[in-house]
Amino acid sequence: MKPFLILQLRPETDAADNEFEAFLSKGALTPDRVHRIRLDQDPLPDDLDLSRYAGTIVGGGPGCVSDPPEKKSKVEARIEASVLSLMPRITGADLPFLGCCYGIGILAHHLGAEVSKARYGEPVGTSLCHVTPDGAADPLLTGLPTSFEAFVGHKEAAQELPPDTAHLLASDACPFQMIRHGQNVYATQFHPEADAAGFHVRIDIYRHRGYFRPEEADDLHAMVDAARVDAPELILRNFVTRYG
Numbered sequence: 001m002k003p004f005l006i007l008q009l010r011p012e013t014d015a016a017d018n019e020f021e022a023f024l025s026k027g028a029l030t031p032d033r034v035h036r037i038r039l040d041q042d043p044l045p046d047d048l049d050l051s052r053y054a055g056t057i058v059g060g061g062p063g064c065v066s067d068p069p070e071k072k073s074k075v076e077a078r079i080e081a082s083v084l085s086l087m088p089r090i091t092g093a094d095l096p097f098l099g100c101c102y103g104i105g106i107l108a109h110h111l112g113a114e115v116s117k118a119r120y121g122e123p124v125g126t127s128l129c130h131v132t133p134d135g136a137a138d139p140l141l142t143g144l145p146t147s148f149e150a151f152v153g154h155k156e157a158a159q160e161l162p163p164d165t166a167h168l169l170a171s172d173a174c175p176f177q178m179i180r181h182g183q184n185v186y187a188t189q190f191h192p193e194a195d196a197a198g199f200h201v202r203i204d205i206y207r208h209r210g211y212f213r214p215e216e217a218d219d220l221h222a223m224v225d226a227a228r229v230d231a232p233e234l235i236l237r238n239f240v241t242r243y244g
Contacts, residue, residue: 009061055096
């Protein structure tokens with residue numbers, strides 16, 4: 001059985017560890033079924049063979065693809081370059097890929113679509129996602145309701161559907177919530193792995209990173225407690241089941 005490659009972009013250890021545990025839990029994965037690389041700490045191996053993996057999962061992070069180079073830290077720039085370096089191989093061979101949050105910016109940018117803060121960036125909270133006709137026929141959305149809430153918090157977004165890409169999920173605030181390139185390359189604007197406990201961790205860690213005003217943190221914690229978000233994790237589970 002091939003392992004899954006999990007690439008993490010968060011330089012904050014508490015956030016990275018929490019996200020990793022969420023990927024394992026929501027994906028019904030055990031540590032022996034994954035190869036974890038924290039790109040803030042370790043470079044991609046020179047001999048990385050993506051065919052050795054059942055699929056690649058990319059997590060979120062505080063960086064933005066659309067930020068100019070001078071606004072990116074050296075770590076953020078290196079992380080972005082590392083993930084982008086894999087995309088020609090992934091899309092060229094149609095290898096199983098699930099990019100979560102930051103991952104949709106990486107995929108859309110690689111495919112030549114505009115990724116920016118012009119429109120569709122979403123504040124920390126929930127977004128009501130709707131399954132499109134293409135989404136209704138996609139195996140990763142099997143078992144999900146036609147509309148469901150998902151946790152979001154994204155400064156930028158794809159401003160258009162990339163070429164040769166299926167539009168699977170939409171929302172009023174951000175039309176491109178989930179897309180698929182080819183048959184196996186997926187990305188979501190929202191966090192399919194996130195639950196209330198995980199979002200509490202991220203609110204505390206990122207309260208000074210520009211996602212919201214720091215004084216709004218208590219209200220956001222209350223919002224997270226009141227939210228009913230349980231459908232998105234099925235996407236992660238379906239990805240692991242389909243390719244694992």
